[in-house]
Amino acid sequence: MKKIIALISCMFGLFVFMNVYHEPQVDAAEKTYTIGTDVTFPPFVYANSNNKYVGIDMELIRSIAKEEGFKVDIKPIGFNAAVQSLSSGQIDGVIAGMTITDERREKFDFSTPYYKSGIVMAVAPKSDVKSLKDLKGKRVAVKTGTSGATYANSIKDRYGFKTVTFDDSDNVYNDVKNGNSAACFDDSAVLNYGVKTGLGLKVVTKPTDTGSYGFAVEKGKNKELMAKFNSGLKKLKANGQYDKIIKKYTGESATSSQKKANDKADSEGHTFIGLIKQNKSAILEGIFETIKLTVVSIICATIFGVLVGLLGVLPSKVARGASTTIIYIFRGLPLLVLALFIYNGVPSLTGSKVPAFIAGIITLTLNEGAYTAAFVKGGIAAVDPGQMEAARSLGLPFGRSMRKVILPQGIKIMIPSFINQFIITLKDTSILSIIGILELTQTGKIIIARNLEGFKIWTIIALIYLIIITVLTLLSKWVERRIND
């Protein structure tokens, strides 16, 4: 038993060390800013086949940083998460093809616009829909929170169509391709790029409802960063680098080479093996992150849960009340809400950042720990009360009776629940994709956003989870046998 505890503490220490070590070093001379962005919004931001983030926005921010002498730490956490993290001060800025609107101006300060875009309509290649008039009585697909969606909703009554909303671009495009929806609306740059690189849709209208993209910081904050961005952008425009970047991602050569890459990926990528090969390093990193999250949270949640559970069987009413309350709160809160509360909510109140990984660990520790505490309490309660009475009647104090008589019996009752909780913890790490941790699920989302192979990628991800769970279960059973002997 002592050996197991020692081993666990060593692993814990190791993981904490690794995690601290991973944090970017703050350079005294060059300041590092954390910049949030979307998972996929080509050609502005997307992961290339090496899983490196590229696109107009990425090149702009990196070039400006170079020009102005600062460093950026790019966090591709998704548009919604990025915007929320910015308002809670978790990150310093957002560049994600964000249209400047009055509503957004209330919360953010925007840079001078760096790109002009408009809304266009795309349809399936064989569709006879040519203009807005043809949409009467039909269905149109849009993506939540985009200016395409706002535009579609503003004209749907006039043209007599209905809208259906999806969370991801690939779902929008698929709905149009398979004919469920007649058309979709999106930014012209995005759709034009998609069409040219083999998305399998055609654009049939001219850009309307034009808007400008801007880089955003929290209102009234990070003035220095904003000034640097604006001056850097000006320099890039003056020295021609800006035009080069735009051309690189929208010009013929760029799109045709990307189309070739897509076609090549298509030819080998329709097989499972091909998909795994193409995304090997991304998937491996996702697996490693998931395992890291799982191991650290299992350890923390177990320690926290056992402590709270033991608190719940003390003879003191205050201790038992505290335990019950902690269990009630953290078992009652949905994991998703807890994660967002810790990552976005708490920092916007206290003003101090919490790294996503740490926020994830705290979330899982509190939630899984509450469940652990409940079954630790239950396991102890399941031991015949006569055992405690017999121990106490011999003169053994409460603590010693617990340790020598009650806990050894309670732990045996709890072991199956522990194993079960470990597996649940592993599965629950997937929810942390919401705060942008690049674990297995988030990795899957990103890959799919790029190659639209939803079925195959999710199958691969699901199989990987099953394999990890099998290993975890076997490991737990082995420990269980050792304890029971």
Add this chain to the structure above:
Amino acid sequence: MKNLKVDVTDLKKNFGDNHVLKGIDFKVAQNEVVVLIGPSGSGKSTLLRCLNRLEEPTSGKVIIDGNNISDSKTNIDQARENIGMVFQHFNLFNNLTVGQNVELAPVELGKMSKEEAVNAAKQLLSTVGLDDKYDAMPQSLSGGQKQRVAIARALAMNPDIMLFDEPTSALDPEMVGDVLTVMKDLAKKGMTMVVVTHEMGFAKEVADRVVFMADGKVMEEGKPEEVFDNPQNERTKTFLEKVINV
């Protein structure tokens, strides 16, 4: 009575609205064996459990060996070292072997070294006729064997007083004799004992005094032959008729 081991005055115990003990006066002298009888629910177990504060008295005084057990300032763990208790359902520690059951308290509480405890355990197990069960797990024993281990476990702390709560009620009839024999030997050696039991034969043979309880009160007490052969209280009469007719 001189040399009082147990001195209970006006002891009351309520469980919520349920007044279980309604003012008990109860005394036991050194070397005395007292048998408590009475109908089910009359409060016999509750009285016994107040003697080592497994139950907190609502009011009244419980003094054991000069220690005020009912005072919350008293170190109850220390007091309990001196008061052995044997339960109806044995309550052997299921995670420990028979030997470890007996050795746990004396070693943990620093009364004996591990080695002394092992010798004492073997010695005690042989007096209750279970030398060969030292390494057995409790689950593998019969009820009678378990109860004898439980007695050995209580004796290992070398207590001055032993409390028995229906020690033979959960046993098959053929096991009862072995346990009673152990208890009789203990009584002969001069142990101060308070025994709740329905074994009237045991009471007649061993008890110095029989106390009859009903409705949370002591109704009658006296020498066994007085109480059994010539009960004064109506409740005692009806109770004894029922028990003896069974």
